[in-house]
Amino acid sequence: MNRGMKYIDDFRDPAAAKALAERIRRDAGDAPVRLMEVCGTHTVAIARGGIRPLLSGAVTMLSGPGCPVCVTPDGYIDAAIALGTERGVLLASFGDMLRVPGKSSSLEQEKGTGLEVRVVYSPLDAVALAAAAPGREVVFLGVGFETTAPAIGGAVRTAAERGVRNFSVLSSVRTIPEAMGVLAADPDVRIEGFLCPAHVSVVIGTDAYRPVARRYGIPCVVAGFEPLDILMGISMLLRQKKEGVARVENEYTRVATAAGNRKAQDLIRDVFVPCDTGWRGIGVIPGSGLRIADRYASFDAEKKFGAPVVFAPERSACRCGDVLKGKILPVDCPLFGKACVPEEPYGPCMVSSEGSCAAYFKYGSGIEV
């Protein structure tokens, strides 16, 4: 197949994985060390790679809030549905969003009753959709973290430059370090090390975690998504703990740098401004959201249609909030695998392929052994 294997297969060598696992076991103390993988892509890679059972007893990996679909509150889904059904806009969305439950319905359910939703791969595809249908309003469901923010910003800027006036974004973009700060401060979660997301870090730079490491004394390691990257990242976290230090280290040096991608950061600063935003199951985190800046107000769907997204804490049996905060494992939710399965998800963590509950369901919990 493709020669990309060069950058993938080499990072899966079983002999090195075994050696790293040994090293982690040697460095671990009597009680399992509580580490959190912040990012959903790490959650899936850990589950698929069987890393939990490999390290059981030495390390407990908690899954964090880093799946954008899972933390999008139901008020956002409701606002999107309302734009489609009441204003007749054409919605463009990443595929993962379709089955996420709002208060009473999902985009997919509404699709059956006439709502128009197009699944796109890139936010630029949504601009192209708008350019090809000048009579229609096209709203892109702008969900994601700092990795996706430049792509959404790039779409807004492209629409502005090309005069595509019938394009706008319903922004639910979030920033990771603020959420990590909230979890770091939570005494119930007790995190002893953060495995930081690879591609968020590529954009914001590994230095962005220094306040978290310094303020809370929690080691932070940026790691890639291949099994060896993850094991190495965990090993680096344990070495820091052993030495009694808490700093930011980078395992993913082949792509991530201390300063990050300046062009992407400039684009984010141009198109967005920070705002307070609500996270499903966690609540409002000050300064953790990105809304469309006033200079691009005509591309902000909330302003354009006078349809603000309202955040209200969920009141349902779904324990996603506790899963996203690392307080419980998916298997501890009474609905897991019973009323909540991937074919019929009850909560968002079971919907997204990057959700913790979906990863546990698909690959097994990996906590027996």
Added chain:
Amino acid sequence: MCLGVPAKILETGDGTAIVELGGVRREISAMLIDDVSVGEWVIIHAGFAIEKLSEGEAERTLALFREIAESDPSRDI
């Protein structure tokens, strides 16, 4: 949806590039990276190249992994 994958640049254009992604050619935006050239590797996310991949750094990391694999004490058991 957050997935970012390595891909090789096959052609460059005006703010765009053609990459090979999972065996298919695909046009992506090169808006976020500086002067990329054919043969270089980038990470693609949501239709954008978000950064270049450093071959030298990749080699350094792999060399470290090899060293760890060889120093594994359990290997000669």
